[in-house]
Amino acid sequence: MTSAQLFYVLITILILNFIVDKILSTLNSNRFDDVIPPELEDVYEKEDYEKSQAYKKTNAKFSTITGLFSLLLTLSFFFFDGFKYVDEIARNFTKNSILITLIFFGIILIGSDLINIPFSIYKTFVIEEQFGFNKTTKKTFIFDKLKGLVMTVVVGGGLLALIVWFYEFAGSTFWVYAWVVIAAFSVFMNMFYSKLIVPLFNKQKPLEAGALKTAIQDYAKTVGFKLDNIFVIDGSKRSTKANAYFSGFGKQKRITLYDTLIHDLETDEIVAVLAHEVGHYKRKHIVFNLSSSILLTGFTLWLLSLFVSLPIFSEALGVNIPSFHIGLIAFGILYSPISQVTGLFMNIMSRKFEYQADNYAKETFSAKPLVSSLKKLSKNSLSNLTPHAAYVFMHYSHPTLLERVKNLLE
Numbered sequence: 154m155t156s157a158q159l160f161y162v163l164i165t166i167l168i169l170n171f172i173v174d175k176i177l178s179t180l181n182s183n184r185f186d187d188v189i190p191p192e193l194e195d196v197y198e199k200e201d202y203e204k205s206q207a208y209k210k211t212n213a214k215f216s217t218i219t220g221l222f223s224l225l226l227t228l229s230f231f232f233f234d235g236f237k238y239v240d241e242i243a244r245n246f247t248k249n250s251i252l253i254t255l256i257f258f259g260i261i262l263i264g265s266d267l268i269n270i271p272f273s274i275y276k277t278f279v280i281e282e283q284f285g286f287n288k289t290t291k292k293t294f295i296f297d298k299l300k301g302l303v304m305t306v307v308v309g310g311g312l313l314a315l316i317v318w319f320y321e322f323a324g325s326t327f328w329v330y331a332w333v334v335i336a337a338f339s340v341f342m343n344m345f346y347s348k349l350i351v352p353l354f355n356k357q358k359p360l361e362a363g364a365l366k367t368a369i370q371d372y373a374k375t376v377g378f379k380l381d382n383i384f385v386i387d388g389s390k391r392s393t394k395a396n397a398y399f400s401g402f403g404k405q406k407r408i409t410l411y412d413t414l415i416h417d418l419e420t421d422e423i424v425a426v427l428a429h430e431v432g433h434y435k436r437k438h439i440v441f442n443l444s445s446s447i448l449l450t451g452f453t454l455w456l457l458s459l460f461v462s463l464p465i466f467s468e469a470l471g472v473n474i475p476s477f478h479i480g481l482i483a484f485g486i487l488y489s490p491i492s493q494v495t496g497l498f499m500n501i502m503s504r505k506f507e508y509q510a511d512n513y514a515k516e517t518f519s520a521k522p523l524v525s526s527l528k529k530l531s532k533n534s535l536s537n538l539t540p541h542a543a544y545v546f547m548h549y550s551h552p553t554l555l556e557r558v559k560n561l562l563e
Protein backbone atom coordinates (compact mmCIF):
# COMPACT_ATOMS: atom_id res chain seq x y z
CA MET A 154 0.00 0.00 0.00
CA THR A 155 1.23 3.50 -0.77
CA SER A 156 0.96 6.36 1.67
CA ALA A 157 -1.53 8.09 -0.66
CA GLN A 158 -3.75 5.01 -0.54
CA LEU A 159 -3.48 4.86 3.23
CA PHE A 160 -4.51 8.52 3.37
CA TYR A 161 -7.74 7.68 1.52
CA VAL A 162 -8.34 4.61 3.68
CA LEU A 163 -8.22 6.86 6.74
CA ILE A 164 -10.58 9.39 5.14
CA THR A 165 -12.96 6.60 4.13
CA ILE A 166 -13.05 5.24 7.67
CA LEU A 167 -13.82 8.69 9.08
CA ILE A 168 -16.65 9.24 6.59
CA LEU A 169 -18.07 5.72 6.95
CA ASN A 170 -18.12 6.07 10.75
CA PHE A 171 -20.13 9.24 10.35
CA ILE A 172 -22.56 7.72 7.85
CA VAL A 173 -23.21 4.56 9.90
CA ASP A 174 -23.82 6.71 12.94
CA LYS A 175 -26.16 8.96 11.00
CA ILE A 176 -28.17 6.01 9.64
CA LEU A 177 -28.63 4.55 13.12
CA SER A 178 -29.64 7.84 14.67
CA THR A 179 -32.05 8.59 11.83
CA LEU A 180 -33.69 5.17 12.26
CA ASN A 181 -33.96 5.99 15.95
CA SER A 182 -35.36 9.50 15.44
CA ASN A 183 -38.04 8.14 13.14
CA ARG A 184 -39.40 6.17 16.10
CA PHE A 185 -39.76 9.13 18.45
CA ASP A 186 -43.48 9.49 17.73
CA ASP A 187 -44.33 5.78 17.94
CA VAL A 188 -47.21 4.60 20.13
CA ILE A 189 -46.11 4.06 23.74
CA PRO A 190 -46.18 0.36 24.76
CA PRO A 191 -49.00 -0.33 27.29
CA GLU A 192 -46.47 -1.29 30.02
CA LEU A 193 -45.05 2.22 29.88
CA GLU A 194 -48.21 4.29 29.56
CA ASP A 195 -47.91 5.52 33.13
CA VAL A 196 -44.34 6.84 32.83
CA TYR A 197 -45.25 10.31 31.59
CA GLU A 198 -48.22 12.64 31.78
CA LYS A 199 -49.26 13.64 28.27
CA GLU A 200 -47.67 17.08 28.56
CA ASP A 201 -44.40 15.69 29.93
CA TYR A 202 -44.25 13.14 27.15
CA GLU A 203 -44.57 15.84 24.53
CA LYS A 204 -41.77 17.69 26.29
CA SER A 205 -39.61 14.53 26.21
CA GLN A 206 -40.23 14.13 22.48
CA ALA A 207 -39.28 17.73 21.86
CA TYR A 208 -36.14 17.19 23.97
CA LYS A 209 -35.11 14.15 21.96
CA LYS A 210 -35.71 15.91 18.65
CA THR A 211 -33.73 18.96 19.75
CA ASN A 212 -30.85 16.76 20.88
CA ALA A 213 -30.92 14.71 17.67
CA LYS A 214 -30.71 17.87 15.59
CA PHE A 215 -27.95 19.27 17.79
CA SER A 216 -25.83 16.12 17.55
CA THR A 217 -26.23 16.01 13.77
CA ILE A 218 -24.86 19.55 13.58
CA THR A 219 -21.96 18.94 16.00
CA GLY A 220 -21.15 15.59 14.33
CA LEU A 221 -21.06 17.15 10.88
CA PHE A 222 -19.01 20.08 12.13
CA SER A 223 -16.38 17.88 13.75
CA LEU A 224 -16.23 15.61 10.67
CA LEU A 225 -15.61 18.63 8.42
CA LEU A 226 -13.04 19.99 10.84
CA THR A 227 -11.18 16.65 10.95
CA LEU A 228 -11.31 16.26 7.16
CA SER A 229 -9.96 19.76 6.57
CA PHE A 230 -7.18 18.98 9.05
CA PHE A 231 -6.33 15.98 6.86
CA PHE A 232 -6.58 17.74 3.50
CA PHE A 233 -4.72 20.88 4.58
CA ASP A 234 -1.80 19.07 6.26
CA GLY A 235 -2.88 20.13 9.77
CA PHE A 236 -0.86 17.39 11.44
CA LYS A 237 2.26 18.46 9.60
CA TYR A 238 1.91 22.06 10.83
CA VAL A 239 1.26 21.07 14.42
CA ASP A 240 4.20 18.65 14.25
CA GLU A 241 6.44 21.47 12.99
CA ILE A 242 5.27 23.85 15.72
CA ALA A 243 6.05 21.22 18.36
CA ARG A 244 9.48 20.55 16.84
CA ASN A 245 10.31 24.26 16.87
CA PHE A 246 10.01 24.29 20.63
CA THR A 247 12.27 21.37 21.50
CA LYS A 248 14.28 18.38 20.31
CA ASN A 249 13.07 16.16 23.14
CA SER A 250 10.68 13.58 21.67
CA ILE A 251 8.61 13.26 24.85
CA LEU A 252 8.03 17.02 24.93
CA ILE A 253 7.29 17.06 21.20
CA THR A 254 4.57 14.46 21.73
CA LEU A 255 3.10 16.36 24.69
CA ILE A 256 3.06 19.68 22.82
CA PHE A 257 1.61 18.01 19.72
CA PHE A 258 -1.32 16.44 21.58
CA GLY A 259 -1.62 19.51 23.80
CA ILE A 260 -2.23 21.74 20.78
CA ILE A 261 -4.66 19.30 19.16
CA LEU A 262 -6.66 18.56 22.32
CA ILE A 263 -6.78 22.10 23.69
CA GLY A 264 -7.51 23.44 20.21
CA SER A 265 -10.43 21.08 19.69
CA ASP A 266 -11.65 21.77 23.21
CA LEU A 267 -11.68 25.51 22.55
CA ILE A 268 -13.53 25.02 19.27
CA ASN A 269 -16.07 22.87 21.10
CA ILE A 270 -16.75 25.34 23.91
CA PRO A 271 -19.55 27.22 22.08
CA PHE A 272 -21.32 23.88 21.47
CA SER A 273 -20.89 22.88 25.07
CA ILE A 274 -22.25 26.26 26.26
CA TYR A 275 -25.22 25.91 23.93
CA LYS A 276 -25.94 22.36 25.14
CA THR A 277 -25.83 23.30 28.83
CA PHE A 278 -27.27 26.80 28.89
CA VAL A 279 -29.71 26.62 26.01
CA ILE A 280 -30.92 23.05 25.49
CA GLU A 281 -30.67 21.65 29.04
CA GLU A 282 -31.88 25.02 30.39
CA GLN A 283 -34.86 25.13 28.07
CA PHE A 284 -36.00 21.70 29.28
CA GLY A 285 -35.45 22.54 32.93
CA PHE A 286 -32.48 20.20 33.60
CA ASN A 287 -29.72 22.70 33.95
CA LYS A 288 -28.62 23.77 37.41
CA THR A 289 -25.04 24.61 36.35
CA THR A 290 -24.06 28.20 37.04
CA LYS A 291 -21.61 30.03 34.78
CA LYS A 292 -19.06 29.83 37.55
CA THR A 293 -19.44 26.04 37.93
CA PHE A 294 -19.22 25.67 34.17
CA ILE A 295 -15.98 27.62 33.91
CA PHE A 296 -14.40 25.88 36.89
CA ASP A 297 -15.45 22.47 35.55
CA LYS A 298 -13.71 23.27 32.27
CA LEU A 299 -10.54 24.46 34.02
CA LYS A 300 -10.42 21.51 36.43
CA GLY A 301 -11.03 19.13 33.55
CA LEU A 302 -8.18 20.73 31.64
CA VAL A 303 -5.76 20.49 34.59
CA MET A 304 -6.76 16.84 35.08
CA THR A 305 -6.15 16.06 31.40
CA VAL A 306 -2.77 17.77 31.46
CA VAL A 307 -1.61 16.10 34.69
CA VAL A 308 -3.07 12.59 34.31
CA GLY A 309 -3.24 12.25 30.51
CA GLY A 310 0.04 14.09 29.97
CA GLY A 311 1.77 12.03 32.66
CA LEU A 312 0.61 8.70 31.20
CA LEU A 313 1.46 9.77 27.66
CA ALA A 314 4.94 10.95 28.68
CA LEU A 315 5.56 7.58 30.37
CA ILE A 316 4.42 5.64 27.29
CA VAL A 317 6.65 7.65 24.94
CA TRP A 318 9.52 7.13 27.34
CA PHE A 319 8.90 3.34 27.26
CA TYR A 320 8.80 3.52 23.47
CA GLU A 321 12.18 5.30 23.47
CA PHE A 322 14.02 2.74 25.52
CA ALA A 323 12.12 -0.51 24.80
CA GLY A 324 11.20 -0.08 21.13
CA SER A 325 8.37 -2.34 20.00
CA THR A 326 8.07 -4.09 23.38
CA PHE A 327 7.01 -0.76 24.93
CA TRP A 328 3.44 -2.04 24.92
CA VAL A 329 4.11 -4.47 27.79
CA TYR A 330 5.36 -1.67 30.07
CA ALA A 331 2.58 0.65 28.97
CA TRP A 332 0.04 -2.08 29.65
CA VAL A 333 1.29 -2.69 33.18
CA VAL A 334 1.18 1.03 33.99
CA ILE A 335 -2.27 1.59 32.49
CA ALA A 336 -3.67 -1.54 34.19
CA ALA A 337 -2.30 -0.47 37.57
CA PHE A 338 -3.68 3.01 36.99
CA SER A 339 -7.18 1.66 36.14
CA VAL A 340 -7.30 -0.46 39.27
CA PHE A 341 -6.07 2.45 41.36
CA MET A 342 -8.66 4.81 39.88
CA ASN A 343 -11.41 2.28 40.42
CA MET A 344 -10.46 2.06 44.09
CA PHE A 345 -9.86 5.73 44.80
CA TYR A 346 -11.83 7.67 42.18
CA SER A 347 -14.50 8.58 44.73
CA LYS A 348 -11.94 9.73 47.25
CA LEU A 349 -9.55 11.60 44.98
CA ILE A 350 -11.36 12.83 41.89
CA VAL A 351 -15.02 13.29 42.85
CA PRO A 352 -14.22 15.84 45.64
CA LEU A 353 -12.65 18.09 42.99
CA PHE A 354 -16.03 18.44 41.30
CA ASN A 355 -18.63 17.71 43.98
CA LYS A 356 -19.27 17.73 47.68
CA GLN A 357 -20.08 14.38 49.20
CA LYS A 358 -21.03 13.50 52.72
CA PRO A 359 -22.01 10.29 54.51
CA LEU A 360 -25.73 9.51 54.43
CA GLU A 361 -27.34 10.83 57.62
CA ALA A 362 -28.90 8.41 60.10
CA GLY A 363 -32.62 8.02 59.50
CA ALA A 364 -35.29 5.89 57.86
CA LEU A 365 -33.39 5.62 54.56
CA LYS A 366 -30.09 4.60 56.10
CA THR A 367 -31.81 2.03 58.33
CA ALA A 368 -33.71 0.61 55.35
CA ILE A 369 -30.48 0.35 53.32
CA GLN A 370 -28.58 -1.30 56.15
CA ASP A 371 -31.43 -3.71 56.89
CA TYR A 372 -31.41 -4.78 53.25
CA ALA A 373 -27.61 -5.07 53.13
CA LYS A 374 -27.74 -7.36 56.18
CA THR A 375 -30.28 -9.72 54.55
CA VAL A 376 -27.89 -10.36 51.65
CA GLY A 377 -24.74 -10.46 53.82
CA PHE A 378 -23.29 -7.37 52.20
CA LYS A 379 -20.97 -5.28 54.32
CA LEU A 380 -21.67 -1.67 53.50
CA ASP A 381 -20.19 1.04 55.68
CA ASN A 382 -19.69 3.73 53.09
CA ILE A 383 -22.90 5.28 51.83
CA PHE A 384 -22.37 8.77 50.49
CA VAL A 385 -24.63 11.49 49.19
CA ILE A 386 -23.28 13.69 46.44
CA ASP A 387 -24.58 17.13 45.41
CA GLY A 388 -25.52 16.18 41.85
CA SER A 389 -28.20 18.91 42.04
CA LYS A 390 -25.38 21.43 41.66
CA ARG A 391 -25.32 20.69 37.92
CA SER A 392 -28.44 18.88 36.87
CA THR A 393 -31.84 17.65 38.02
CA LYS A 394 -31.05 14.21 36.54
CA ALA A 395 -30.61 11.52 39.20
CA ASN A 396 -28.17 8.65 39.57
CA ALA A 397 -26.53 6.17 41.94
CA TYR A 398 -23.34 4.21 41.48
CA PHE A 399 -21.01 1.79 43.09
CA SER A 400 -17.25 1.96 43.19
CA GLY A 401 -14.17 0.29 44.65
CA PHE A 402 -13.56 -3.14 46.11
CA GLY A 403 -13.13 -4.62 49.56
CA LYS A 404 -12.81 -1.96 52.23
CA GLN A 405 -12.88 0.81 49.62
CA LYS A 406 -16.26 -0.14 48.24
CA ARG A 407 -18.87 2.52 48.51
CA ILE A 408 -22.29 3.48 47.26
CA THR A 409 -22.81 7.02 46.07
CA LEU A 410 -26.35 8.37 45.88
CA TYR A 411 -27.17 11.63 44.12
CA ASP A 412 -29.13 14.07 46.31
CA THR A 413 -31.55 14.30 43.38
CA LEU A 414 -32.21 10.55 43.68
CA ILE A 415 -33.07 10.89 47.37
CA HIS A 416 -35.31 13.80 46.52
CA ASP A 417 -37.21 12.04 43.73
CA LEU A 418 -37.59 8.45 44.96
CA GLU A 419 -39.39 6.79 47.89
CA THR A 420 -37.32 4.85 50.43
CA ASP A 421 -38.19 1.40 49.06
CA GLU A 422 -37.42 2.59 45.53
CA ILE A 423 -33.97 3.74 46.60
CA VAL A 424 -33.34 0.42 48.34
CA ALA A 425 -34.39 -1.33 45.13
CA VAL A 426 -31.91 0.74 43.08
CA LEU A 427 -29.28 -0.14 45.65
CA ALA A 428 -30.20 -3.84 45.51
CA HIS A 429 -29.59 -3.65 41.76
CA GLU A 430 -26.15 -2.13 42.40
CA VAL A 431 -25.37 -4.80 45.02
CA GLY A 432 -26.39 -7.33 42.36
CA HIS A 433 -23.66 -6.01 40.06
CA TYR A 434 -21.16 -6.44 42.86
CA LYS A 435 -22.32 -9.90 43.95
CA ARG A 436 -22.45 -11.22 40.39
CA LYS A 437 -18.83 -10.03 39.95
CA HIS A 438 -19.68 -7.65 37.12
CA ILE A 439 -17.37 -4.97 38.44
CA VAL A 440 -14.39 -7.34 38.46
CA PHE A 441 -15.36 -8.68 35.02
CA ASN A 442 -15.66 -5.21 33.50
CA LEU A 443 -12.38 -4.07 34.92
CA SER A 444 -10.48 -7.19 33.85
CA SER A 445 -11.97 -7.23 30.35
CA SER A 446 -11.10 -3.59 29.86
CA ILE A 447 -7.55 -4.33 31.00
CA LEU A 448 -7.30 -7.26 28.54
CA LEU A 449 -8.67 -5.11 25.76
CA THR A 450 -6.15 -2.39 26.56
CA GLY A 451 -3.36 -4.98 26.29
CA PHE A 452 -4.65 -6.15 22.91
CA THR A 453 -4.92 -2.59 21.62
CA LEU A 454 -1.43 -1.65 22.81
CA TRP A 455 0.02 -4.79 21.24
CA LEU A 456 -1.63 -3.94 17.90
CA LEU A 457 -0.36 -0.39 18.25
CA SER A 458 3.18 -1.69 18.75
CA LEU A 459 3.00 -3.55 15.42
CA PHE A 460 2.04 -0.45 13.46
CA VAL A 461 3.12 2.68 15.25
CA SER A 462 6.65 2.87 13.89
CA LEU A 463 5.78 2.23 10.22
CA PRO A 464 6.96 5.25 8.17
CA ILE A 465 3.91 4.93 5.92
CA PHE A 466 1.72 6.22 8.79
CA SER A 467 3.61 9.50 8.95
CA GLU A 468 3.84 9.79 5.18
CA ALA A 469 0.08 9.30 4.84
CA LEU A 470 -0.44 12.30 7.12
CA GLY A 471 2.08 14.39 5.19
CA VAL A 472 4.73 14.34 7.93
CA ASN A 473 8.34 13.62 6.92
CA ILE A 474 9.74 12.53 10.26
CA PRO A 475 8.10 9.31 11.54
CA SER A 476 7.11 9.63 15.17
CA PHE A 477 5.11 7.99 17.91
CA HIS A 478 2.48 10.73 18.01
CA ILE A 479 1.76 10.67 14.26
CA GLY A 480 1.67 6.86 14.32
CA LEU A 481 -0.80 7.07 17.19
CA ILE A 482 -3.17 9.35 15.25
CA ALA A 483 -3.21 7.10 12.16
CA PHE A 484 -3.54 3.98 14.29
CA GLY A 485 -6.40 5.55 16.26
CA ILE A 486 -8.41 5.97 13.07
CA LEU A 487 -7.54 2.54 11.63
CA TYR A 488 -8.50 0.99 14.95
CA SER A 489 -11.90 2.68 15.18
CA PRO A 490 -13.79 -0.02 13.18
CA ILE A 491 -12.30 -2.64 15.53
CA SER A 492 -13.30 -0.61 18.56
CA GLN A 493 -16.85 -0.43 17.16
CA VAL A 494 -16.92 -4.22 17.23
CA THR A 495 -15.39 -4.58 20.70
CA GLY A 496 -17.72 -1.81 21.94
CA LEU A 497 -20.65 -3.77 20.56
CA PHE A 498 -19.60 -6.90 22.48
CA MET A 499 -19.11 -4.87 25.64
CA ASN A 500 -22.63 -3.49 25.24
CA ILE A 501 -24.07 -6.97 24.73
CA MET A 502 -22.36 -8.16 27.92
CA SER A 503 -23.42 -5.04 29.78
CA ARG A 504 -27.08 -5.51 28.85
CA LYS A 505 -26.88 -9.10 30.04
CA PHE A 506 -25.42 -7.89 33.34
CA GLU A 507 -28.22 -5.35 33.76
CA TYR A 508 -30.79 -8.15 33.55
CA GLN A 509 -28.80 -10.15 36.11
CA ALA A 510 -28.63 -7.18 38.49
CA ASP A 511 -32.36 -6.52 38.03
CA ASN A 512 -33.09 -10.17 38.74
CA TYR A 513 -30.91 -10.02 41.83
CA ALA A 514 -32.89 -7.04 43.13
CA LYS A 515 -36.11 -8.86 42.31
CA GLU A 516 -35.05 -12.03 44.15
CA THR A 517 -33.47 -10.41 47.21
CA PHE A 518 -35.72 -7.38 47.55
CA SER A 519 -38.69 -6.69 45.33
CA ALA A 520 -39.47 -6.05 41.68
CA LYS A 521 -42.25 -3.47 42.08
CA PRO A 522 -40.26 -0.61 43.64
CA LEU A 523 -37.49 -1.19 41.10
CA VAL A 524 -40.00 -0.91 38.25
CA SER A 525 -41.40 2.33 39.65
CA SER A 526 -37.94 3.76 40.31
CA LEU A 527 -36.81 2.93 36.77
CA LYS A 528 -39.91 4.64 35.42
CA LYS A 529 -39.32 7.73 37.55
CA LEU A 530 -35.65 7.91 36.56
CA SER A 531 -36.55 7.52 32.87
CA LYS A 532 -39.13 10.24 33.20
CA ASN A 533 -36.74 12.60 34.96
CA SER A 534 -34.13 12.26 32.26
CA LEU A 535 -36.79 12.45 29.51
CA SER A 536 -35.45 9.20 28.14
CA ASN A 537 -36.63 7.49 25.01
CA LEU A 538 -39.49 4.98 25.45
CA THR A 539 -39.51 3.83 21.83
CA PRO A 540 -35.92 3.44 20.58
CA HIS A 541 -35.13 1.59 17.34
CA ALA A 542 -33.87 -1.99 17.84
CA ALA A 543 -30.77 -1.45 15.68
CA TYR A 544 -29.83 1.63 17.65
CA VAL A 545 -30.31 -0.24 20.93
CA PHE A 546 -28.20 -3.14 19.65
CA MET A 547 -25.28 -0.88 18.76
CA HIS A 548 -25.38 1.83 21.41
CA TYR A 549 -27.31 0.81 24.52
CA SER A 550 -25.35 -0.37 27.54
CA HIS A 551 -28.67 -1.02 29.31
CA PRO A 552 -31.72 -2.87 28.00
CA THR A 553 -34.60 -0.52 27.11
CA LEU A 554 -37.01 0.49 29.86
CA LEU A 555 -39.68 -1.70 28.26
CA GLU A 556 -37.42 -4.77 28.24
CA ARG A 557 -36.41 -4.21 31.86
CA VAL A 558 -39.97 -3.66 33.06
CA LYS A 559 -41.18 -6.77 31.20
CA ASN A 560 -38.36 -8.84 32.68
CA LEU A 561 -39.03 -7.58 36.21
CA LEU A 562 -42.77 -8.19 36.05
CA GLU A 563 -42.71 -11.64 34.47
Ligand SMILES: [Zn+2]
Pocket residue numbers: 429433507510
Ligand atom coordinates in the same frame (compact mmCIF):
# COMPACT_ATOMS: atom_id res chain seq x y z
ZN1 LIG B 1 -26.92 -1.59 36.46
